[in-house]
Amino acid sequence: MKKKLLPFAASAAILMGNGFPAAQQVDTKNMNVLFIAIDDLNDWVGCFGGNPQVKTPNFDKFHANGGMVMADAHAPSTVCCPSRTALLTGVHCYKTGVYGNKNKLKRDPKAKDLVTLPEYFSKHGYYTLSMGKIFHKHPVPGQKExxxxxxxxxxxxxTFPGVGPASKKRPVCGVPNLPEEKGYHRIGFDWGPTKVNDEKQMKDYKTAVWAAEQLNSRDFGGKPFFMAIGFxxxxxxxxxxxxxxxxxxxxxxxLPKTLADDLDDIVDKNGxxxxxKSTTWLRMEKYGKHKEAVRAYLATxxxxxxxxxxxxxxxxxxxxxxxxxxxIWGDHGWHLGEKQHYGKCTLWQESCRVPLMIKVPGLTPKNKKCYGVVNxxxxxxxxxxxCGLPKNPKNDGRSFAELIRNPDMEWRYPTLTTYQRGNHxxxxxRYSYIVYSxxxxxxxxxxxxDPMExxxxxxxxxxxxIKERLKKYVPKTNEPEAPRNEISGESKREMAKKRKRVE
Incomplete structure (x- = not known):
């Protein structure tokens, strides 16, 4: 659900609400970093205001204790792999050619030698460790891992193994698997209660417990740490x-608000x-499952x-x-019926906007929202x-450390989101301009x-x-798609067997 765009402050306040000076000079050099990724989370978080029904007391507690909400943050891409690859390499998709989930970073001649964020911290004296999904996962020929x-x-x-649903019947949600969508249920457009009603048995919960134990039992060799945890x-x-x-x-x-003829004014060069309307949206409409889908997402x-x-x-x-x-960051947004769509993979606000929260001890104010546009x-x-490390000259992004120190300052740098090659x-x-190549x-x-677009x-x-002004920021060239996953013949046969079992 959308909320109205709030105005930027014209200038920085002299004092913030919690008594911190507007431009803090707190020494953050060599601070530890706890880097928490949450897969497919949109702005349906209490302190973000994306959906008034959601119950997220821990997000909200973090916000109340100095976790600043970056209220206008966006993804570099609206697909897991390219978004995460851009974040972790610091280089935009249109330069690397990583446009989809099958494009493998280590097979990409333009990206394989880039020093990723955790590698950069390790190179400069940090101890780095991880559990859960941070990078997108790719198969390796001849290996199970x-x-x-x-x-x-x-x-x-x-990471720990997952827990399946209580019902043995698939799909659990009760929507028949349409012939043209046999593949979609294999990647799990489904919902329902798990076979155990104990959250402590769930993969993400176990990951959280593991991370908490590390923080309370280790000194990381006396080095500052960079800990990446993926839910x-x-x-x-x-x-x-x-x-x-x-x-x-x-x-x-x-349910989110929708407009019956919403898509009619989006036309190609020939009109x-x-x-x-997406096939999934039509299925939810046909079987009356919109409320159940929204409920399941909220529950998750x-x-x-x-x-x-x-x-x-x-x-x-x-x-x-x-x-x-x-x-705390989500890799892209997610539609729950807005613009007659479910999922990601669009260049509309619901896919592009992401939850992003940052807490810097002694620096970020309590209950603060920052409206500067960031990516x-x-x-x-x-x-x-x-953290006081030397700049990486290959980074495309812009540091917003200054904005963190002075969250009411004006910060209006246009930002880019890419979906597949040439679509930006x-x-x-205030304005969003989308072009399809x-x-x-x-x-x-x-x-x-028009916050609903x-x-x-x-x-x-x-x-x-306005269109011409924004068009100037559209990339002039787009690299060819990067190499996809290499799958051996044996791997293809195994995948075919799995598909047959599911079908």
């Missing part, structure tokens, strides 16, 4: 204990519609909120509580800046008057100057 970015950390731990929920399938579904009675669920968010609480409480109990920068690709140079979105805090279509939205202004002559 996936390439999950093990090579990027001093210490890497395989897999609310990524599909939405299988969580029944108690989380019970938090959201079905008859109380409110033909570019988009149709509340589950991961509990996991986050375990980890943050562990940090609070440790000796590192006062010298650890905490970053996940900016995290690499920002953390390098905060430029957003400047192959079909020649354009979109332009004024988020001040219902009125495409791209062909309105009154907005021609």
């Amino acid at each position: 996936l390439d999950s970015g093990q090579w990027a950390f001093d210490e890497w731990h395989k 897999s929920k609310p990524h599909l399938p939405w299988y969580v204990p029944q108690k989380y579904f019970d938090m959201y009675p079905l008859d109380s669920i409110k 033909k519609p570019i988009f149709r 968010i509340s589950f991961v909120d509990d996991c986050l609480g375990v980890l943050l409480d562990g940090l609070a109990r440790s000796k590192y509580a006062d010298n650890t920068i905490v970053v 996940l690709i900016d995290l690499y140079p920002t953390l390098v800046d905060l 979105r430029i957003y400047d805090g 192959k079909k020649g279509g354009e979109e332009l939205y004024d988020h001040k008057t 219902w009125r495409n202004l791209a062909n309105n002559p009154e907005y021609a100057a």
Whole structure:
């Protein structure tokens, strides 16, 4: 659900609400970093205001205790692999050619030698360790173990096994598997309670417990640490204990607002519609499952909120509580029916906007929201800046450490999101401009008057100057797609067997 765009402050306040000076001079050099990734989480978090129904007490507690909400943060791409690759290498997708989940970083001649964020911290004296999904996972021929970015950390731990649903029937949600979508249920567009009603048995919860234990039992060789923890929920399938579904009675669920003819004004260069209502949206409509899907997503968010609480409480109990920068980020947004779409993979606001929170001890104020426009690709140079490390000249992003120190300052640098080759979105805090290279279509939205992106202004002559201004930031060249995963013949046969079993 959308909320109205709030105005930027014209200038920095002399004193913030908690008594901290507007431009803090806190020494953050060599602080530890706790880097928390949450897969497929959109802005449906209490302190972000994306959905008033959601229950996220631990996110909200973190916000109340100095976890600053970056309220206008965006993804470099709206797909897991390219978004994470851009964040972790500091280089945009259009330069590396990593446009999809099958593009493998270590097979990409333009990206394989880039020093990733954890490698950079290790190179400059940090002890780095990880558990959970940080890099996107890729198969390796002849090996059972996936390439999950093990090579990027001093210490890497395989995550715990997951817990399946209580029902043996698939799909659990009760929506028949349409013939043209046989593949989609294999990647899990499904929901339902798990076979255990104990969150402590879940993979993400165990990961949180493990991380909390590390923080309370180790000194990391006397070095500052960079700990990366990845939670897999609310990524599909939405299988969580029944108690989380019970938090959201079905008859109380409110659906995101939609417009029946929303997609009609998005046309190609020949005036033909570019988009149709997605097949998944039509299935939810046909079987009356919109409320159940929204409920399941909300339930899964509340589950991961509990996991986050375990980890943050562990940090609070440790000796590192006062010298650890905490970053919480989602890799892209997610549609729950908005613009007749479910999922990611669009250049609309619901896919592009991400939850991003940062706490710097002694620096970030309590209950503070910052409305400067930032991008996940900016995290690499920002953390390098905060921790006093030398700049990496290959970073495309812009450090917003200054904005963290002075969150009310004006910060209106346009930001870029890419989906597949040649399709880009430029957003400047008020307007978003979208261009599709192959079909020649354009979109332009004024988020001040149209936060739901219902009125495409791209062909309105009154907005021609704004469109031309934003168009200047669209990349002029786009690298060819990077090499995809190498799959051996044996691997292909194994995958075929798995598909047959599912079908």
